[in-house]
Amino acid sequence: MEQAYFEMQWPRDNLFLSGFAHEIMNYRYHWHASEYELNILLHGSQEFCIGTETHILEEDDVLLINPGTGHASFAPQANTRALVVHFSASVFKPFVKKGYTFRFGSCLSTTQNRYEPAYNRIRFYAGQIFHAMAENGPYSRLTAKASLELLLVTLCTMFNPEMVKNPDEEDQEHQETIRQLIRYMEEHYKEKISLEDLARFSQYNRTYVSTLFKNTIGINFHEYLTRIRFQKALLELSTTSKNLTEIAIGNGFPDLKSFNARFRETLHRTPAQYRSQLSPERVFHESSRNYISLQDRILKGKLAEYLRLPDKSS
Secondary structure, three states: OEEEEEEEEEEEHOOEEEEEEEEEEOOOOOOOOEEEEEEEEEEEEEEEEEOOOOEOOOOOOOOEEOOOOOEEEEEEOOOOOEEEEEHHHHHHHHHHHOOEEEEOOOOOOOOOOOOOOHHHHHHHHHHHHHHHHHHHOOOHHHHHHHHHHHHHHHHHHOOEEEEEEEOOOOOOHHHHHHHHHHHHHHHOOOOOOOOHHHHHOOOOOOOHHHHHHHHHOOOOOHHHHHHHHHHHHHHHHHHHOOOHHHHHHHHOOOOOOHHHHHHHHHHHHOOOHHHHHOHHHOOOOOOOOOOOOOHHHHHHHOOOOHHHOOOOOO
């Protein structure tokens, strides 16, 4: 059966759009440097960790994640499904000052506001985008882009975005330097890495490397390195029988204490507590997702519901 995953691109507008529906499994810690992520819970209950905050999402809840924000989600129960839409941060370029972007701090539905018009509209436009991409008809691209634009209007007019400084768009030489630095960190994250190491590797001075990294990526090099280490350690915790100290040291943390501290800060529990919650049959590798079928009964039912644009607040 065809999986519920689609992509569309408009290179001239520097716009990338993707949508998928999947079953939530174990925690997958990640972040998107230049994309927004819209998450709509179709069925079940979802624990979502964003930065250092944790939110419990119920059926039909909506959550928008800003670019560069570390996040992870976990399903306390089986058969939990979500619809996800990713879109490029560049979509807001025409509406902000050069060098700035929008950050949304309030696009998170709760029991009290879940069916207010703003969230009904978001589910409607996300449903339109997904339906257009899945249909792949002669007007699918037009429908998907138009629906995305209306989704953006809803976000901008009903959720009071804050205009914030965007990581700099450096010239091609600087972008290549950053790519090399990131590649170096991803290859050596298990080792001790300092700014001096990055400076020697790139043949730039320490201050320049620090400034370039912060201005281009949006977070400092140490936080980026820690995110990589945590991401890899979380995967090993889920997929191996290694003890906690082995996992911590083996993924670049100086000791178990620092790994525990990061785990508590991000996921609000200890590694041992999380490991005890895992079901082996519901653990997926970080590079894969459990995409559901386009014919999935829950997905089809929810799309039909969202596309009716109900206003349950009236």
